[in-house]
Amino acid sequence: MAEYDTVRSAGIGARAAAIDEGLRAHMNKVYSTMSIGMLITFAAAWAIASLATTTDINAAEGMVHEGTYLTGLGMAIYASPLKWVIMFAPLAFVFFGFGAAMNRLSAAGVQLTFFAFAALMGLSISSIFLIYTGFSVIQVFLITAISFAGLSLWGYTTKKDISGWGSFLIMGVIGLIVASIINIFLGSGVMQLAISVLGVLIFAGLTAYDTQNIKNTYIAHAQHGDQEWLAKAAISGALNLYLDFINMFMFLLQLLGDRE
Template identity: 70%
Template sequence: MAEYQTMRTGAAGARSAAIDAGLRAHMNKVYGTMSVGMLITGLAAWAIAGLATTSDPSMAAAQLPNGTYLNGLGAAIYASPLRWVIMFAPLAFILFGWGALMRKASAAGVQLGFFIFATAIGLSLSSIFLVFTSYSIAQTFLVTAIAFGGLSLWGYTTQRDLSGMGTFLIMGVIGLIVAIVINIFLQSPAMMFAISAIGVLVFAGLTAFYTQQIKSDYVAHAAAGDQEWLDKAAIDGALSLYISFLNMFQFLLMFLGQQE
């Protein structure tokens, strides 16, 4: 009997060790995929901002405050009705396309969809290089990275159940979207300041919440051994953290960014 108990304890310990090792590999994939997505977004935003501007007045469609000019491409992206499509297309994809992609596509297809989404976000974010100094963008990115790392680490290690916080935070995101759309027409600096402050807090909370959720989902499904599901879940988790990071960065840029 004692030998049986020892064998059972040993087997349980081996399973636990295997899950722990698998969880570390899973989280590494989540953060790695997210990092590649952020790199794609940054490069796309920088490249598109460069392609959309010119220093030659003869090719100018509009002049910018920093002394450069928008060329024809820049005018189409930033000053025509196309800008609304560029602004809201990524949101529409998340709301209506991502779930279908997760259900129907392979893990490779989901990853490709994430990278295409990251490129589209780069297009919609490229205007920050026309408004803010490169130094303040880099500074804000560093501050965001430090804050994100601390929040994600807390979400991973805390014993507190954060699931109850998730519903409240998602409602906060919906409220932020509505407020942002309203402020597009009102153009209120005070309202934008309030939106930015609340946005930082909401996405800071979501960073911790999503990290814990990714960890919990892996532990709950690891025993099933469905590698395809786990691969897709890692990409889905990377998307959640990517969106949290990106939104924290944008809202912090409202406070820390120095305009050209």
């Protein structure tokens, strides 16, 4: 925030107004790109879950619960070794794929890559429509959306510099990943509860932190006028906020969701 105030106070008249207008346009790009990604994810998740299940017992190859059965596709993505690839594919993309796309592709290419990743995430989380009731998924989504909006607004408007949160929050994310992988094999309900609670808190903090970081990054580079770089930065910011939302939603769903 101090950097924003310094740059803004250094500009006068039209220059300061241009920075403010550009920042608003940049944030609108971030939020609109993120929103499209969210729409793709949940549409893909619902479509895949629908194709993977059936109510026709004669076409069933496995059972989810009484009255709902897995099709051949459902058995492949939920009950075969392929499920591990699907589970970890989004994580591998975030760590290895997106950085390469940022360096090698145009802004339009990076945006298409993000949307492809959103569809992949939809495949990865599609099982929520088998595990939880539809009403529960919608209810938790709305709770997440309201919480996310408040946290992101605070991160954008606060005068407090929260850049120091970053290293602690990233360490927390790494700890969550490790603990989640361990608990896949342990199957501890108590450990899963602790992971979910900590996950909500960590990604709530990251929502505010990432929002302020997106704002400050734009202010630091806006004067250079590199529109291609700024366009890529908006997509990168959208990905960060998208991941904050998705993870907060998934952890809240584990805490508040009603299972089928």
